[in-house]
Amino acid sequence: MAAPDGRVVSRPQRLGQGSGRGPKGRGACLHPLDSLEQKETQEQTPGQLDMLRKAQEFFQTCDAEGKGFIARKDMQRLHKELPLSLEELEDVFDALDADGNGYLTPEEFTAGFSHFFFRQNNPSQEDAGEQVAQRHKEKVYQSRGNEDLGDMGEDEEAQFQMLMDRLGAQKVLEDESDVKQLWLQLKKDEPHLLSNFEDFLTSIFSQLQEAHEEKNELEYALKRKIAAYDEEIQHLYEEMEQQIKSEKEQFLLKDTERFQARSQELEQKLLCKEQELEQLTQKQKRLEGQCTALHHDKHETKAENTKLKLTNQELARELERTSWELQDAQQQLESLQQEACKLHQEKEMEVYRVTESLQREKAGLLKQLDFLRERNKHLRDERDICFQKNKAAKANTAASRASWKKRSGSVIGKYVDGRGILRSQSEEEEEVFSIPRRSSLGLSGYPLTEEEPGTGEPGPGGPYPRPLRRIISIEEDPLPQLLDGGFEQPLSKCPEEEEVSDQGAQGQIQEAPPLKLTPTSPRGQPVGKEAVCKEESSPSAPDRLFKIVFVGNSAVGKTSFLRRFCEDRFSPGMAATVGIDYRVKTVNVDDSQVALQLWDTAGQERYRCITQQFFRKADGVIVMYDLTDKQSFLSVRRWLSSVEEAVGDRVPVLLLGNKLDNEKEREVPRGLGEQLAKDNNLIFYECSAYSGHNTKESLLHLARFLKEQEDTVREDTIQVGHPAKKKSCCG
């Protein structure tokens, strides 16, 4: 066990064990006092021995717990043993604590006492424990006294022994010499005090006895305590050892576990590191490979680069050369295109001329055929006439009062009776030649004596009656005389030319002055009304020819519009068109003459099948509605779809909202017309045949559109056709 100052002091032996007084246990560890005891038995005088024993007793008294050292507070336990105050005990402690560490070891304790003992032998020394030493001396002295009293009497001895026995001093006192000496002294000097002394001794001995018993009890209890304490310590010690062992085992276990875990972890880390190292080496190899490949590629690309530069230079030279060639070729192309254009135009003209001459021949032949037929009929008629003349003279008188013949509509008007029913040609001709006409209807079936709106004067058409004429079809009367410049005199007069004037009532057929202005077809029939705008008229053949069909509900103003456009006049109260009517007008569009064949169709439902046929060859279509008549606008979609059916969507369409002058009766807002035109990609105008607003602009717009469309088509054909030609002419 370690002393407080850190020195190792062996464990205190139990009292009675190893101490000078008790039997020494075999193998018990030596207590410090034991060593002193051993010393005692070696070189000490009896006096010193005695002193040593005393010292041992005092030490044990102080070190009751058997710590093996005495602290300052243990010293106070000597207060009972020694007649010293606490302060003196403190001084004694300080005097004995040789190394001043606050604890007295057995050596320091006994050394201090031997010091005192030594002082006894050398009174000259002045020190703190002088009194102790003095008392000690007295004691030593007294103990010496025993030796002096050795010769006391036997009976006194016996008396003393009896006294001792009576007091039971053997149990309490170990050494009776002091008491014996004192007793003898008293007996000798103060015999009267002997009884007191004996009483005193009795009480002391009984107290000592009690104390001894108490001490024994205490010792016993102490022993028991110590035993229990030892046991407990032993137990604790064993437990502690167990705990330490288990702790150690656990620790070792944990340690091993941790160590194992750590080693596994480290192994795993090592494995990971190895894998990473593996990967890195592979990556490094790959990168080295790529690096060499790139290096190699770099050389190759360098070589390619130089080659490419060379080829680039060659290509640049080549490009330059080809660009020069291209320029030359383009110039040649332009010149060739111009030549081609000229050739094409010549060819077209040639084609026109050829078709013209062919048609002329055909017309001539037809004319001759007609003429012969006419002649034949004429001859037959004459014969019939002679035969019927007598009859007719009678009937005439009655019929001369018959009413006017109703307007029979347009150019085929003479084939339709008042009820609008088509009659066969022969029937008609009978009537024509048999019944002089009441009034002559113009080509368009209108009475020829029109008036300018609001003037009442005959219009420019002149008061001359005009013969009715027949149109075979849109293809067969392409206005040949218009195309080869100037108006050709009719090749021959057909009998129909004889005009039936108003005076026809007498049935005479009077010669109508030849038409001056109206051009006639080879058959000698005026084909369509030819009205040439003064300002736009030009003697040269028109450059272009477009066929335009005019459709729309009845009474929207188609015929009035065309009349306004062609003759620049408006006739109110127009009769409905019957079947189809047509006019020609040449306009100047962008410095080129464009002939417009305007086909005026009848809006009435019953002529629908006739008008449908005319859509087929149209170059352009005009759809008209009356902006004061909502129904006519709603029918526009139907007109558009029937045009689409006939000609598809390749033909440009002009949408016209007529009767703009009638703003107060408007039923169709302008926006609706614009929206419809936008949705169907139409050209749109609002116009008025009455005031002439937008009549020219709208048609000129359409004519320009048709001309541009034809130009693009021509260019495409030239480009498509010419390369082949170019090869031949350049070849």
Ligand SMILES: Nc1nc2c(ncn2[C@@H]2O[C@H](COP(=O)(O)OP(=O)(O)OP(=O)(O)O)[C@@H](O)[C@H]2O)c(=O)[nH]1
């Ligand atoms: N206020 C006004 N009336 C017009 C206008 N155009 C035509 N009219 C009148 O509308 C009526 C019909 O005119 P038309 O030109 O015969 O109509 P349409 O389209 O030829 O009729 P159908 O031949 O039956 O198809 C006539 O009484 C014209 O006077 C116009 O711009 N303003």
Ligand SMILES: [Ca+2]
């Ligand atoms: Ca000390």
Ligand SMILES: [Mg+2]
């Ligand atoms: Mg009409």
